Amino acid sequence: DAKTTQPNSMESNEEEPVHLPCNHSTISGTDYIHWYRQLPSQGPEYVIHGLTSNVNNRMASLAIAEDRKSSTLILHRATLRDAAVYYCILRAAEHYGGATNKLIFGTGTLLAVQP
C-alpha cells in the first residue's frame, strides 16, 4: 500500500478555515485519496474522498495537486467538534473479482481547535 505523510499535529481557531496537508509521492494512478477522522472515544468517520479532481461535500473540501502527489483537506470553518485525528489514506482501485479495499491507517494529524 502506498504511504502517506501527515503532520503529527495542527492547531486552529474556531470559525477559521483549516488546511490539513497530506503527501503521497508514491501514489499510483488508480489510487483513491480518502480522508477519515476519529473524534475522541469514537470510531473513525468518513470525511471525503477523491481521485483527480477537487471534491466538495457538506463536511469538507479536498484539493488534489495536479501531479496527485499531495492533497489538502479543507475545513471551511472549524468548530470545536472538528477536534479529532484526521487520517489521509490511499486505497487501491477496485479489481474485478472483488479484491479487498481495506483501509490502512497511518498516524494521522491531531487537530486541536481553540475557542
Added chain:
Amino acid sequence: DSGVTQTPKHLITATGQRVTLRCSPRSGDLSVYWYQQSLDQGLQFLIQYYNGEERAKGNILERFSAQQFPDLHSELNLSSLELGDSALYFCASSEKAAGSGNTIYFGEGSWLTVV
C-alpha cells in the same frame, strides 16, 4: 450513528481467558472489517470478510480468529488473552468487498481490558 453495532461496549477479563466480540454490520452491507486500536500501535487492520468468506488478512495474531455468519453478522474471537491485547476493537462494514470509492462505516468499538 453509523449503523454498525458492536457488543459488548466494555469487557474486562483475565489473562489466559477467551472472549468473543460481536458485530452487526449496517443493513445491506456485505463486507465486514475488524481493527484493533491500542495506544502504542494505532489503528491496525486485522481481517476482512465479504459475504461469509475471508477476503483479506492483516496483522491478526494466530490466537485471534473471526468469522462472518449467513446473516452477515461477524464475531472476533480472542483466546489465550495477554495484557498486551488490551485495546479498542472496531468493526466496520461497507456495501461491497471492493470499490475504492465506497465508504467504510465504523462502529463505536468494544473496549477490552485484560487484567
